[in-house]
Amino acid sequence: MRAQIAFIFLILLSSNLMAKTIRIGGLKHIPPYFNKIDDTGIELDILKAAFTKIGYDYTLTVFSNDKRATQLLRDDHIDAIVSNTPDTVFSNEKTLYTSDNIIDFVDCAITLSSAGFQFTNFKDLASKSVWAFTGASKALGKEFYKMSQNNPLYNESGDQLTQPRALMKKRIDVAISDINIFLLRAKQDNYKFSDFKVFTIAPLTPRSLRFKSKQLRDDFNKGLKVIQKNGTYQEILNKYKNLYRPSCN
Numbered sequence: 643m644r645a646q647i648a649f650i651f652l653i654l655l656s657s658n659l660m661a662k663t664i665r666i667g668g669l670k671h672i673p674p675y676f677n678k679i680d681d682t683g684i685e686l687d688i689l690k691a692a693f694t695k696i697g698y699d700y701t702l703t704v705f706s707n708d709k710r711a712t713q714l715l716r717d718d719h720i721d722a723i724v725s726n727t728p729d730t731v732f733s734n735e736k737t738l739y740t741s742d743n744i745i746d747f748v749d750c751a752i753t754l755s756s757a758g759f760q761f762t763n764f765k766d767l768a769s770k771s772v773w774a775f776t777g778a779s780k781a782l783g784k785e786f787y788k789m790s791q792n793n794p795l796y797n798e799s800g801d802q803l804t805q806p807r808a809l810m811k812k813r814i815d816v817a818i819s820d821i822n823i824f825l826l827r828a829k830q831d832n833y834k835f836s837d838f839k840v841f842t843i844a845p846l847t848p849r850s851l852r853f854k855s856k857q858l859r860d861d862f863n864k865g866l867k868v869i870q871k872n873g874t875y876q877e878i879l880n881k882y883k884n885l886y887r888p889s890c891n
Contacts, residue, residue, distance in 0.1 A: 661699040667711035667720035674885040684882045695865035727848040738852045739859040746846035750890035752817045761841040764789040771795040774818035782844045842890040
C-alpha cells in the first residue's frame with residue numbers, strides 16, 4: 643500500500659515539474675478581481691485563460707505590493723506584475739514591457755445617501771474626510787492630485803475592504819474606490835446599495851501586466867486577443883455579471 647502511495651506521489655510530482663508555469667506578482671486580495679482564499683476572480687480568470695492559450699498549464703499567484711513585486715521581477719522570481727496601467731511606481735523601470743488592457747477598474751466617489759452630498763468637481767472634496775485607495779492621488783488626474791495635497795483630511799490606504807464600514811459608521815465622508823470592490827464588500831457586510839450614493843470622478847482605469855521579457859509580453863497579448871475573439875473573455879464577464887459594473891452609474 644505504501645509503495646502504491648509513493649508511486650502516485652511521484653507521478654503527481656513529476657507532472658507538476660513538467661507543467662509550464664507562469665508566475666504573476668502584485669496581486670492583492672480585492673474580490674471580485676482577485677480572491678486569495680479560492681484563487682479566483684474576474685481578472686485572475688482572464689489571465690489564466692490567456693496564458694493557457696499560449697501554452698502555460700499553471701498560473702502561480704504571488705500576493706504582494708507593487709514595490710515588493712518589482713523587486714521579485716528584477717530577481718526573476720516572478721514573470722509579470724499586474725497593476726494599473728498609469729501607475730507611476732514603475733516609471734524608473736526602463737526595461738519593462740506593458741501588455742494590452744486586461745480589464746478596467748471603475749473608480750468612483752462614494753458617500754452615504756443620507757449625507758445629501760453632491761459632487762460637481764474635486765473642489766467639493768476639499769473640506770471632506772476622504773479615504774482613497776493607495777496611489778489614487780497619482781492615478782486620478784491633476785485636479786484630484788491638487789485636492790489630495792491641499793486637503794488635510796485626505797488619506798490613502800490599500801485596505802479597501804473596510805471602506806463600506808467606515809462610511810456607514812461615519813468615520814469618513816467620502817470613499818474613493820473601485821465600485822465593484824466596494825459594493826461586493828458592502829453586500830458581505832450586509833449593507834444595501836441604497837445606503838450609498840455613487841459619483842463618476844474619472845475615466846476608467848485600465849489594468850495591464852508588466853513583463854521583463856518583450857517576447858512573453860507579445861505572447862500574452864496574442865493569448866488575450868484569442869480569448870477576446872473566441873468568446874472566452876465574455877464568458878468570464880458573464881460568470882461574474884452580478885459582480886462587475888462597467889461604470890459608476
